[in-house]
Amino acid sequence: MDMGAAKRIGSDAIGTLVVLLGPKKPFPLDGEGIFTSDVAAHQCFSQTVFEFDKTAWRTAMTRRFCYALDLQDDPELIAEYERYHRAENAWPEITASLRAAGIEQLEIYRAADRLFMIMEVNDAFDPAAKASADAADPKVQAWEQLMWRFQKPLPGAAPGEKWRAMDLIYDLQAAVAAAKA
Numbered sequence: 001m002d003m004g005a006a007k008r009i010g011s012d013a014i015g016t017l018v019v020l021l022g023p024k025k026p027f028p029l030d031g032e033g034i035f036t037s038d039v040a041a042h043q044c045f046s047q048t049v050f051e052f053d054k055t056a057w058r059t060a061m062t063r064r065f066c067y068a069l070d071l072q073d074d075p076e077l078i079a080e081y082e083r084y085h086r087a088e089n090a091w092p093e094i095t096a097s098l099r100a101a102g103i104e105q106l107e108i109y110r111a112a113d114r115l116f117m118i119m120e121v122n123d124a125f126d127p128a129a130k131a132s133a134d135a136a137d138p139k140v141q142a143w144e145q146l147m148w149r150f151q152k153p154l155p156g157a158a159p160g161e162k163w164r165a166m167d168l169i170y171d172l173q174a175a176v177a178a179a180k181a
Contacts, residue, residue: 062104062120065127067163070152071113078113081150093139101130115151117163
């Protein structure tokens with residue numbers, strides 16, 4: 001294994017966590033198959049375990065933002081909102097604007113009329129620049145206007161505020177590290 005293609009970012013009792021650098025390309029393992037950084041795999045080399053974990057990969061390469069927003073408490077509107085958000089109904093211009101801003105991954109979850117969005121971004125992402133680009137993009141503005149029909153601000157939101165940033169209150173990795181200290 002060419003260790004020049006990897007970066008050691010931590011160790012524990014199990015082994016060494018290694019993250020591939022650069023584009024996601026197949027990484028050969030001594031002729032015993034191929035896996036990428038997105039596939040969890042364990043392989044022993046000179047009694048060192050290298051663990052390629054998707055969560056660790058994304059955490060090492062991205063920042064995460066979490067937001068909340070409410071929907072109108074109307075089952076028909078909620079169903080329509082969900083239809084708009086199915087992959088096959090995604091507006092390509094919206095997807096392109098998200099990717100162009102440095103958003104690597106975006107997921108929206110719903111519980112009743114509450115939405116929770118997880119957004120993972122790369123180092124190029126700048127929230128102010130994204131907001132400015134969105135304000136100047138007629139397709140994004142059309143999408144936002146359409147979505148506002150289904151959405152309502154969270155209690156305590158500022159006037160015009162839609163997605164409200166959430167504060168991190170618990171981090172399992174931080175708790176584990178604190179317990180070891």
